[in-house]
Amino acid sequence: MIVVACVKQVPDTTQVKTDPVTGTLIREGVPFIVNPFDSPALEEALKLKDKYGFRVVVISMGPPNTEVTLKKALALGADDAVLLSDRVFGGADTLATSKVLAEAISKLSQEDEIAAVFCGRQSIDGDTAQVGAGIATRLGYTQLTLVDQIQELDLPIKKVKVRRKLEGRHEVVETPLPALITVVREINQPRYPTVPMRLMSGDSEVKLWNNSIMELPTELIGLEGSATQVRKIFSPERTEGEILGDGENNPDEAARLLIDAMLQKDIISI
Amino acid sequence: MSANTLIFIVIFIISIAFFGWSCYHRFRLVALGKSDNRFKDIAKRIWSVIYYPFAQRCTISHGYRFGINHAILFWAFMLLLIANTEFLLHGLAPDYISLSKLPAGAYHTLAWIFDIASIIALLAVCSAVIRRLVFPPSYIDAKSGDAFIILGLIATLMIAFFGMHGAEIAQGVEKAAGYMPISAFTGTIILGGMSAWALETAANVFWWIHAIVLLAFLNYLPYSKHMHILTSIPNCFFRSLEKVNTQPREEFAKGNIYGVERVDQFTWKDLFDSYSCTECGRCVDNCPAALTGKALEPKELIHNIKVNMLKNGPGFIQNKEPVLSLIGDDKEGSVSEEAIWDCTTCGACMEVCPVFIEHVPKIVDMRRDLVEMKAKFPPELLNFFENIEGRSNPWGIAPEKRTAWMEEAGAKPFEAGVTEYLFYVGCAGALDPRSRHVTVATAKVLNAAGVSWGVLGKEELCCGDSVRRLGNEYLFDVMAKKNVKLLKEKGVQKIIVQCPHGYNTLKNDYRQYGADFEIIHHAELINSLIEQGRLKFNGNGDFGKVVFHDSCYLGRYNSIYEQPRKVIAAVTNKEPAEMERNREKAFCCGGGGGRMWLEESVGDRIYVERTEQALKEEPDTICTCCPYCMTMFEDGLKDKDSEDSVRVLDLAEIVAAALE
Ligand code: SF4
C-alpha cells in the first residue's frame, strides 16, 4: 500500500518582503524551505511506513528547484519522490493545483492501492488550506482536516480513526480508507535525517512528471485552469493600537512597558 | 641448587607467564581501536614522560597538594623497582647475582637508598590509608577495596623487606648493616633476642612473603585500577602534544560509519586512555556536570569504556556481535545518552587529568553516532539544527537582521586591500540584543584606537562551533567549507573575533580546512592596543569591584588568561578579583558544547552555581569575554535576585565606557 505525502516548497516568509509598488512578493534571493506545516504530514506518513511497511511517496508541484525539497524528503525515508513540474502548471491557484496533484495520486493508485494521503493544514505563503480539501474532493476520498492524532488504523477492515483539533475541543472521527488527512503541527515532531540517508538521497532520483506524462488538458491547469488570481499583496495599515518600546533592540524595556500598560488597563494584576 | 631456589624458579616462571598472558589479553584489545598517529615528535614525547610522570608534575599540579604523597610513593617505587629486580634475580640465581657483589661503595649506597626508600614508601602508604579513612576527599572512591588491596600489598612488601634484612642483620650475615638504619633497627630491637634457628626461619619466611607478595602484586596489576602503573607512562608518551581544542574531521562517503557506537570504533589511543585512568577523581572534582548532580562523571565515563572493551573486545576479535551496548544500556560498561548530552565540553577534566586522558573527543564521538547515524538527540536540538541549516544562526532569525547594529557603530563592509581586519561579529554579537551592545562597544574601542576594520554584514555565517560540539559533524563540515571559502574569496587575512567559540572555531577547527587566517580575540587585541598606547582612559571608569570569569574556550582551549586581566587592571587601576576556581581551573558557565541550546533539567543549574561562586567575591561587576557566559551570568543574577546590585559586562564594554 502507498501512503502519499504532499509537500510544498515555499519562500522563507521571514525573509520575504513585498514590493510596495507592484504589490507582489520579492522572491529574489529569498531561500526556499519546506512548508513547515508539511513536514509533520511527511513525518506521519513515515511513521506509518515504520509501523506497517507502507511505501511512502512524496509529491510536490512546483518549479524544477523543488527537487531540493524532495531530496530532503528522500533523506528522511520517503521511498519515492515525484515532482510535478511543467511550464503549463505555472500560475495555478488552489483549484488548478489540486487537480494536478489529484491526477498524480490517481496515477500512483494504478501502481498500488493508496492507504492515505497526508497534507499539511495549509501553506505559509498562500494560507488557504484549500489544496488538501481540493485533492480529497477530486479523488472522492474522505477528508479529515486538522488532525493531531492518528488513533487507530485497522487495515483488514480499512478504517482509520483520528482525533481532530478544533477550537477548544477535540473530535474523534472514523472513516474508511483511503482518506485524505491534513495535519496540524502538534501531531508529531518531524525527524532529522541521518547522514547515511542524506548521502543516499543525494544520488537517488526524483521522478519528474511533466504534462506529457500527466496529459492534462491545458484549460484545466495552470493559469488557465485557475478560478482565482492574486491581484495584490500588501501589509494592511495599522488602524489602532500602538507599538510599545523597541522590542528588537531593547526587549527588557519593551517588556516592562507592556506589563505597565496591561496593569493600567487591568488586563493583568499583581 | 637448593630446593628453595627450585621452588622459587617454578613459581617465578608461572607468575611471569600468567602476567604476560594477562597483559597480552588486555593489550590486544587496544589494537581493536582505529588508527591514530601518536608517534610524531618523539623528542617532545620523551620530554613529556620526563616532565610529567618522572618529575611527577602531573600529580602535584593544579593545587592538589596531596599529590606530593603520590610523588613520594612514585619515586620510592622507582628506586625499589631496581631493588626488587635484584631481589627476583637473586632469588633465581643466588650464587651469581647479588648487590653485595658490587664494589663496597656502590653496594653500601644502594643499600642505604633502598632502606630509606622503603621506609618512605611505608609512611606514604600509611598516610594514604589515613587520608582515605579519616579525611577522604569527595572526588575519590575513598573506600575502594581495590585501593586498600594495593596499599596493603605495598605495605606488606615493605614490612617483609625490613623483616628479611633485619633478620639477616641479626644473624650477622648482612655486610651493609651499618648502612641500613631501619633494617638494623628491626634487626636489633625487634628480632634481637631470637635464637639463631628462629632468625634463620624469620629470614626465610620474610623472604618468601616478600617474593610471593611481589609476584602477586605484579599479577594483580592488570586487573586493578593500578593498571595505570603499567599504562600511565606510555599514555603520557602518547598524549596529544597540542591542546585538545578541536575534533577530528570525518570523511563523508557512502558506506562510512560516523561517530562511535561500538567501543572498537574508538581510536586505539582512546582505548589505551581507558586503561590509564588512575581513578584519582580530579576530573570529577572539576566537572561542572558532575558537580551539579548530572548523570555525567568523566571518571565513570572512562571506566565504562574500559569495562565495555573488556566485555566486548574478546568477542569483537572473533567478529562477534557486542554483548553490551556502549551507549544506552543501563549497566556498568555502558554510557547513558543523558551523560553524553550533559557535557559542556569545558575541558576541565582534560586540564587536570594527570595522565592526559582526552575525554571530550570521546564524548563528541558518541554524540556523532547519536546525531549522524541515529538522528537521536534531545528534541530542543531539532529546531536549532534546522535554524542553523536554514538561516545560519541558532535562532532562525532572518540573515539581514545581522546588520541591525551597524549604523549605530558606524560599521563598514570589509574591503580587501583597504580594510586591515575583518571583525567577525558572530551570531550572538549580531543578533542577540544584549550581545549587540558588546559589538557596538568593541566597534567603539576599535575606532578609538584607529584600527582599520570592516564586517561581512548579512553575508556573515554562523561558525558552527555548537554544531560541531553537538556531534553534527556533517552540518559542520558544510558550514566550515562555506565559511573558509567565503573568507578566502573576500580576501580576508586578519580576523577579530569577540566570541571565544567563534575564535576557537576559526582558529583551530578551520585549520583542518586549510584556513590560515590570523585570528585574534578582542581581549588580545585590546590588550595589545593598550600596550601600544593607542587607547587612552579617562581614569574614572567606575566599575566597583570587578571579578573576572574565564571562558573555557578562551582560557583552557586557547591559554588566554592574562590578557583580559591586564586590560581590566589598565582600565580600573586594580587587578580584578578572582573566584576560587579561576584560570585553568575555572568553572564553566554551562553554555559550551551546545549546552546553550539544551534544557538543563537535572540537578542544580550550572550557571547558578557559577554565579554563586562569583557572588562570593562580592563583586559590583562580573566581567566576561563571551556571549554565552554573559547570558548565563545575567540569568544567574536574576535567579539570585542580584541583577540590580551586580552587573555583567563584557571586557569591551568596560574598556569602551572608560575611554577618554
Ligand atoms: S568537558 Fe567539562 S563537562 Fe565535559 S566531562 Fe569534562 S569537565 Fe565535565
Ligand code: SF4
Ligand atoms: S580520567 Fe584522569 S582525572 Fe579522571 S579519574 Fe581518571 S586519571 Fe583521574
